[in-house]
Amino acid sequence: MSGRRRPRAQRMRDRRRIADLYLRGTLQCDIAAELELSESTVSRDLATLYKQWRVSALVDIGKAKAQELAKLDHLEATYWQAWQKSVGDPRYLAGVQVCIDRRCKLLGLDAPEEHAIYAVDIVPKYVRINPSVVVEPT
Helix, strand or coil: CCCCCCCHHHHHHHHHHHHHHHHCCCCHHHHHHHHCCCHHHHHHHHHHHHHHHHHHHHHHHHHHHHHHHHHHHHHHHHHHHHHHHCCCCHHHHHHHHHHHHHHHHHHCCCCCCCCCEEEEEEECCEEEEEEEEEECCC
16 A cells, blocks of 8 residues: 555556455455555555456447448348339339438437326325326427
8 A cells, every 4th residue: 555656567456356346345445454455545446447448348339330231231132132022013113211210219310209207196005196197308
């Protein structure tokens, strides 16, 4: 728990161990005690880990979206080819429409959906939904 700066290799080892302990539910103060670090050092390392995790999640989501879009493109092309060979069978156009709908949803191009929210009466031993009370979304 000294005020010295840790060498880079030690910082990386500490962060791996901090991540492991944190993801197991260990409290920051307990992590600090186990690794003989100050709580502020553990807090700073966790802040760095959070940033890394967010960036990694964004990259992974972008990659997953790109893969799904490529699959949709291939599937849509297959439906179009099948439609042309069938001389206009509408079932293949339905497949094209599913691809288009899925692509729009994946890219967030659809308008947000509105959902009615009903108040719930909670009575001991059971729950009853009261459809006569509608709460308008804000």
